[in-house]
Amino acid sequence: MSYLNQNQTPLFSALKDYHQRNVIPFDVPGHKHGKGLMEFTEYVGSTIMELDVNSMKCLDNICNPIGVIKEAEELAAYAFGADHGYFLVNGTTSGVQAMIMSACQPGDKIILPRNAHKSAIAGIILSGAVPIYIQPEVNEELGIAMGVTLESVESTIGRHPDAKAVFLINPTYYGAVSNIKDIVKVAHRNAMAVLVDEAHGAHMGFHDEFPMSAMELGADMSAVSLHKTGGSLSQSSLLLLREGIIDPFTVKKNLNLMQTTSGSYLLMASLDVARKQLVIDGKEMLDRVLRLSRGARDRINEIDGLYSFGTELIGAPGVYHFDESKLGVHVRKLGLTGFEVYDLLRDEYNIQVEMSDYYNIMAIISLGDTEESLNALVDALADIAMKHRREEEIKVINNVLKNPDVIISPRDAYYSNKRVIKLEDAEGEISGESIMAYPPGIPVVSPGERITKEMIEHIQMLKEEETLVQGTEDPYINYVRVLGLGMKR
Incomplete structure (x- = not known):
């Protein structure tokens, strides 16, 4: 079938065709190709505004795709190894919520690690499910939560055999990956669906030196943030489904509860192109990501007082594999908190990293990074270590909270x-x-x-x-x- 040709971008191509026809718009949005918002249009460019259009026959509709959106979603599903793919314009948050709502009804139990994103808690509220928390493993020295072990999942399933689903993270914010393949086997033996928050793992299935993706490992559903590590525009994501335990119609029904009826064509077209890029050029681009992240780690680890952790953690509890695009740096021995280093990088060196905690900062290395950007980061960290170091190290405290007591749902x-x-x-x-x-x-x-x-x-x-x-x-x-x-x- 022609639409399985991964060089094609059916939605983006249709959008470009619409643009070239110079249609006179009497539909929404009201800015009418940017003419009604000129200050903004003059700054961002007329093409962007001319592509910000509404659903119509030639461009299909996200709520019930039967044309070019459907073709683009099928291409995405095939690229990621799924049976069905659904474009998301409300971010991976909407995908996580739709996953939980598709697997759980009110009163059903769902097993999940306590370091799950707030969207999972929102999905539990919306579905009426009851959370059964697994304590993620904790690296006390780094002060961060890792993944969950196969043994902890098995034990929890044994205590709650009536649970409907197991929810996992692949990878965690700092790059730790759980043994998802074997967890899937255990869950499926107990007739439980496996749902995976893959917000930070959109790239992983396109290079053999990264951990495997949830779909490759047999999960039933995953929500994938292409905008985080796959190259698409912010707020655009992908929901993936493997047929079997969860019904595709149920997923579509729940997505239509969660998502806007006015899907952004800028966001959806960026998903179409990002999918193509990952399939066609992903191996080469991710080669560069690995080279840059490995080089930066080596240089950072030569700076006295800094430790950039990586694949040496594999084999520790909760670290079955590791995503090297997550450049975590432990800064406690500088006598600075991660919060302070985050602020110094932003305010004094014009560098924005992804996040910080009490002990660490974390930078995401992705498809758009260059030697120059990594050199700037490493040089800034070296300068901070020289100019801002304090004699007394930050003391080790209990930085990771244990599982809470859930009193009511x-x-x-x-x-x-x-x-x-x-x-x-x-x-x-x-x-x-x-x-x-x-x-x-x-x-x-x-x-x-x-x-x-x-x-x-x-x-x-x-x-x-x-x-x-x-x-x-x-x-x-x-x-x-x-x-x-x-x-x-």
Whole structure:
């Protein structure tokens, strides 16, 4: 069939054809090819605005694709080794939510690691599922959570054989990969679907030296952020399905609950082209990513006080494999926190890394990086180590919180009556909202969980470091919403 020719870009080609026809628009969007928003159009360029169009016969419709979007989605599914592919214009968040809603009904159990993204908690609230948390492995020296072990998943399945799904992360924010292949086998033997948040793994299936993708390893569904590591525009992602446990119609129905009816053609066309690029040029481009990341690691590890961790972690608990495009740097021995180094890089060297925590910073090396950009980062880190080092190292503290006590389901907590109290007075209360640093968007506490002293201290530390903390009604996190009177137990 011609549409399986990966050199083709059916949606992008149709969009270019529409543009060349110079159609006179009497539909939405109201800026009418940019003429109604000239200040913006003059800055970003007329072509972008002329391609920002609405659904029409020649361009298909994301809610019920039967034309060029369908062809583009089928190409994407084939490229990623899935039976079905669905374009996402609400980010991987909508894909994660649709996965959970497709696998779980109200009251169903879902097994997942506690370092899952906030979108998984939102999916649990929307579906009415009950979370069964697995404690991810923790590297105490680095102060970060890794993946989950096969043994911990098996043990949890043994205690909860009625669970409907197992939810995994491939890879974690810092690059750790779990033994997904064997976890899939165990889950399937127990008739459980395997759902994978692959937000940071869009590239992995296109080069043999990266960990394998969820679809290659037999997962039932995965949500893939092509915009993070695959080259497409921000907010564009892909949902993948392997037929069997989960019905394609159910997935489509849930996606149409989650997504806009006015899908951005700029986002969807970028998915079409990014898929083609990964298939045709991905091996060569990812060769460069590996060369750049390995070279940067070697140079960083020559700087006194810095440690850029990588594949040497393989074999440690929760690290079955490692994604080398995640350039994590442990900075504690400089006497600086990761938060401080993050700010120094941005404010003094004009370099923006992906995220930081108390001990580390993390830079993502991807398709658009160059020797020059990596040299700038390494040189800046060397300069920071020379100019800003403190004599006393940052002390090791408990930087990774353990699994919380889930008192009621996130959905019940979300809809329960609540009251507002000071953060410092919240110990022992049941949270009515999520609190997280973003990035990475992993909740410190989620609705329905008991708030502990350690959680409060961790949130206060994040505030002191001026980290972007979100999720609460109070934007300054001085007050939190907890369940109403009589719910503290």
